[in-house]
Amino acid sequence: MPPVLLLTRPEAGSRRFLEDLAAEGVTGFTAIISPLLGIEVTGPLPDLDGAGGAIFTSANAVRAYTALGGRPLPLCYTVGDATAQAAREAGFAPRSAGGNADALVAMIRAEAPGERLVHFRGTHARGDVAARLAAAGLHAGDAVIYDQPAQELSAAAKAALDGDVPVIVPLFSPRSAAQFAGVPRGRAPLIVAAMSRDVAAALGALYVTRLEIPAQPDAVDMRRVVIGLLKDFGALVKGHGSVKG
Incomplete structure (x- = not known):
């Protein structure tokens, strides 16, 4: 089963992120676009x-x-x-x-x-x-x-979060991270790429299997982190007992 990549940025930003991944030849995942914030x-x-x-x-x-x-x-x-x-x-x-x-x-x-x-x-x-x-x-x-009005996750996103396959979630702002943390916790292991320490802190007490923060708070480093998580997916599935940090 391929990993799920849940993109919660506004539609245009999420589409651009997917295009950038495709340009780097990254495949083998199921993408779900479900913006938490509208524009x-x-x-x-x-x-x-x-x-x-x-x-x-x-x-x-x-x-x-x-x-x-x-x-x-x-x-x-x-x-x-x-x-x-x-x-x-x-x-x-x-x-x-x-x-x-x-x-x-x-x-x-x-x-x-x-x-x-x-x-x-x-x-x-x-x-x-x-x-x-x-x-x-x-x-x-x-x-x-x-x-930037708040929006609920789609039915597809909620189903993925309540599934058995780990879900990789890039989060780019403290507001979207706080909103995501308020979504009812499903069964799927959560693997989060947070743009910065402020974004990670906004997750509060939400338990995640793995948390990665890029060296620089920009789109290029976020993309590198997400690509790394996608490539490490097999190891993540086997060892999803690791802790947040």
């Missing part, structure tokens, strides 16, 4: 007269910005490479911090651009990027342009 563009865009740069901390923000009719600005900063790729496809020339919100704030502070910067984000966001930049003396504000 709803809300807008509107703020008045961008005089704005010289955009800050994006997710590809979803880039897509929402484009859907609302936003045009590329001269400067663009992104939290990581996956978001930078989305920004590039939208016509920006992004500078990626290659990490988390702390790395992003540090990069922008070091460059100290004089232009007005706008952090385009969702209703739920971490890192206080714009506030921290403003506190450092930079001209920065934020604009909420999409919402």
Whole structure:
């Protein structure tokens, strides 16, 4: 029986993750896409007269910005490479911090651009990027342009979690991890790849058979971790008594 890979990111992000796995020749698993968070563009865009740069901390923000009719600005900063790729496809020339919100704030502070910067984000966001930049003396504000409503797991996902085959679950945010931890526990051994220690901590007391945290909190390292878990599936089935950590 092939392993189950349960993808809980919004639809577009989950599809992209599967495409990246396929591009690396990774096969032999059953994929179930069941987003725990939806993406709803809300807008509107703020008045961008005089704005010289955009800050994006997710590809979803880039897509929402484009859907609302936003045009590329001269400067663009992104939290990581996956978001930078989305920004590039939208016509920006992004500078990626290659990490988390702390790395992003540090990069922008070091460059100290004089232009007005706008952090385009969702209703739920971490890192206080714009506030921290403003506190450092930079001209920065934020604009909420999409919402991330919680969603229940699909019937297929619930059935997999109550099955006998171990389920590999990549989790990319503390909010999605906390929501996943609230799902009634099934019988299937859980193998979790958590984007960061904050994401892992959000699992609380949820028992998992194995927990992996990438060296860097980005999409590339998450993909490497998941590929490793898929390749180690045979050993995981035999030894799923290992502990969380």
